[in-house]
Amino acid sequence: MKRTITVTVNGQRHSADVEPRLLLVHLLRDQLGLTGTHIGCETSLCGACTVELDGRTVKSCAMFAVQADGSDILTIEGLAVDGKMHPMQEAFWNEHGLQCGFCTPGMVMSCRQLLKDIPDPTDHEIREAIDGNLCRCTGYQHIVNAVKAAAAAGAR
């Protein structure tokens, strides 16, 4: 039986009728059309689906949409302000922190959370922070560089 939920995504309020079993990531992608959040494993291991929910990152494939009722969600589409990329996005661009781009939205969201928690992380702290985000292309080195560059630029 469907339930009506209300979520605010990237500053916009949405009401949606959802099956209780609908995953949050499918609400975002299929019903709200925000396909920047990706599905890489459906088992919360790869982190491609990472979004921010009420100020903390979550894996949206490991959460039901109904659990997000009333919450405030930020996805990769909501990071840029007035068409200007978030400093973390800019840093990934400058440092070549992405190749195929599939893990990138989740990776950027996790890295952004890191700098909110630790503004000036060490290499080790960066690698620990993205332990839940798999990338098969970059070997992570340029991602580490990107986070350091974003931190140096004062990104939060």
Place this chain on the structure above:
Amino acid sequence: MATSAPVHTEKMVGKAIRRREDPRLLTGNATYVDDMQMPGMYHACIVRSPHAAAKIKGIDITAAKAAEGVVAVFTGADTASIGPVPTGVSLPGMKVPAHKVLATDRVYYVGHAVAIVVATDKYLARDGADLVEVDYDPTQAVADPEKAVAPGAPLVHPEYENNVAFTYHQENGEVDKVFAEADVVVKQRIVSQRLIPTAMETRGVVADWKHGDAALTIYTSTQIPHLARTLLAGMLGMPEHKLRIVAPEVGGGFGSKLNVYGEEALLGFVSKQLRKPVKWIESRRENCAVTIHGRGHVDHLELAAKKDGTITGLKIHILSDLGAYHQLLTALIPQLSLLMVPGLYNFHTVRADITGVFTNCVPTDAYRGAGRPEATHVIERMVDMVSAELGLDPAELRVKNFPRPEDFPFQTATGLVYDSGNYEWPLRQALATVAYEDLKKEQTAARAAGRLFGIGISTYGEICAMGPSPAMPAGGWESATVKVEPSGVVTVLTGSSPHGQGEETTFAQITADALGVGVDDVAVLHGDTSVVQYGIGTFGSRATAVGGAALWYALQEVRAKMKRFAEMLLDSDDVDLVGSNWVCNKTGRTVSVVEIAGAAYGAKRLPQGVDPGLVATRFWEPTNFAYPFGAHIAVTEVDRETGTIKILRYVAVDDCGNIINPLLVAGQVHGGIVQALGQAIYEHAVYDDDGQLLSGELMDYAIPRARMVPWMECSHTTTPSPVNPLGVKGVGEAGTIGCSPALVNSVTDALRPLGIRHVDMPMTPQRIWKMIQEAQA
């Protein structure tokens, strides 16, 4: 003729500019297959075998068909008209079992597709799939290649008398004599275990049949849209010009999408039957079980040498685990291993055999490096063993056996002709980077203190820029179209189909320099058979070395035509392109690229014998492969108590010829190294004796995470390839090929004081700990 156009005088080739494809990827604006929505689109879920070997006694789809939202169910009986999944390889006497898109009477591996359920919603499609009742009669499976060739093994395909799909033999020189006269012969069995490629985007297909046009569009996550079109048109029995293939944003491939899969044809068939767009997205569990695996070798080697370290001959037997079927290039992969097994060494005597064996597992095929990591791994292990046996320094033994730079082009023991090389150069650079002599002293001290401290060297070569057409299953050329548009901006169409490599940037850099335009004035289009002329694709480190070369030739044609217009407009036959303007060397007058484009399309006045427009298409056929090379050094320490490996340093010096964009090359090297590190230490596609895949999820299949990866110290030497005008060699697979032997040689070196002479991959703590215990017992 004055101009106000910007002047682009800076050379773009060689410059580390950031990628032009990134804004869409960074902002969530890219379109992967699963991001596509179409009106009325259905969703499909595939019913797959839980058994590795079983007879199908019956399939009951009644309940599934009646389920909520389900619009259709198709089984093998319904899809008999679809042609078999193609293989591009043929060898004399090779057994090629019919590979239908859906199983009918038997299943041959876990995950074998049995039926497809189509519903209005993806959740309902999965519910429906759960209701398909398949009555299986399981039979004995064989999932291990050594067991599959043993007498009395269960037959993977009961219609054949044994599981051997093909054998292959190649020999050069007087092998028996050379081995009889050798001072030392080292022998070893070496395993290159099965791996799961694990692109972060799984495969996915949207098929869209337009009944009024009798035309089909298949959006698929592929590395080879053009070849896929030809082959899928054949499978579906439809004219090729009515089939359009689009590879939209592709989230990684690594060879796993260098294939034509049953699902691509199946979805096309279903869409046509239902006259609706239909989407199928592979789950991660399916990706692990049914998308091709890589490697899967058990090799036996013998390397002969003289006392002074001169390598004289090699014997190799490759047992290649093919899986249950041939996919597109399955049987080709061990042949690439065979060709590359002499590595960088100057010996000419070899006896090489391949036995390709069927197992009740998913087929193996091209995975990043595709045969070359296996070859490099075994030769580099064997060279290290000879060094250890003779008590010679492994670096100096390698140098002693390298051909000299003046020996190129260099013909190898297996008949390849290496294009250019200076193998000592990257090795010396890597040795200098690690301060080798100091490092050896550090190792002596560490050993004296009881620590397990290892230094591992790998010097690798690879066959890239694939390749001359006569040596390739399909064509080996590549194509490019250059269109200078009427406003002076440029559209490039490439037959390469990148999926993360960054050709939208590197090809724009090449174009900018050739035509005097800005990088941002160039759009590079790819991956859509209705937009791009035919092409081959992106694999085998070929996109820049073959596709970039095709682009270069097309650019020369357009540039020559622009020159004719410049001569006309400047009324001079002495003109040159300087920045973004053509300049008359006598008068100093200039005409811009924009003005030339306007003149070429306006066509009010034309140079003698010149047609309007500024477009050129080139299909370029290379005369040879290109052969990158390099040296990697890993310094490791093994924890005696836990068997864990700590990588203290990782140094890579790669020579991929000229470099178009150093930033992107670094990215390719890093990613390749980490994939090989995955093979060396973590990854293994494990099947049990019943053919159940035990590592069928990312929970069990351990691809490297950031904290498992050391800092990589990378640099380059530059030895241009003479094969193509860009002088590039290819870099996509370098890291994957160079890294695993460096790590294994290093860990073996660390364990050497315990009397251990070889370690197989993956070097998990459990395996290492066990070896240490046994050695100390």
